[in-house]
Amino acid sequence: MTQMPRLNLKLCPECGAGLAAGAPVCWLCRRDLADSSEVVMAELVPDSKRVDALEIVLAISTLVIVVLMVLVGIGCFVSAPGLGVAYALFAAPPLIITLLRTQRQQAATGKVSWADRLLTLVLSTALSAGVAMLLAVAAFIAFFVWCWYMILSGG
C-alpha cells in the first residue's frame, strides 16, 4: 500500500472556505471560529490522478495481451491451419469469458476497472491453459494405455 500524501484542511462550517490553521475568524464570511468543534476536517487527495495513470497502464496491458493472443492465432493459422484451430480452442474461451464478464459487470455496476478486466483475462487464460494441459496429459495417457493394450493383446 503506497502512502498517499494527504492534506488536512480546515473548512469553515458556514461557507466551506479553506481556513488557515488557528485562524480566529473565517476570512470569507467572517464567522467566529472560536467554537472549533464545528470546524470540519477535510481530507484532500491531490494526486488522485495517479489512479487514472494506473488504469491507463492496465488498459494498455490488457489490450497488448489481447492483440498478442490474436496475432499468435493468425500466425498459427498461416503456418499450420490445424495448429491454428487448436490455438483458437485454447484462446477463444478466455477472451469470450472476459468480454461476457465485463459486460455483465458493466450492466450491474455501471463501471468496470481495467484491473478487473486484466485479472479476468489472465485468470481465464491460465484456466484455459490448465485445461489444455490436462487434455494433453489425458491424450498422452490414453495413447500410452492404447499402446500397451495393443502390445499385450497382439503379442
Ligand SMILES: [Zn+2]
Ligand atoms: Zn466562512
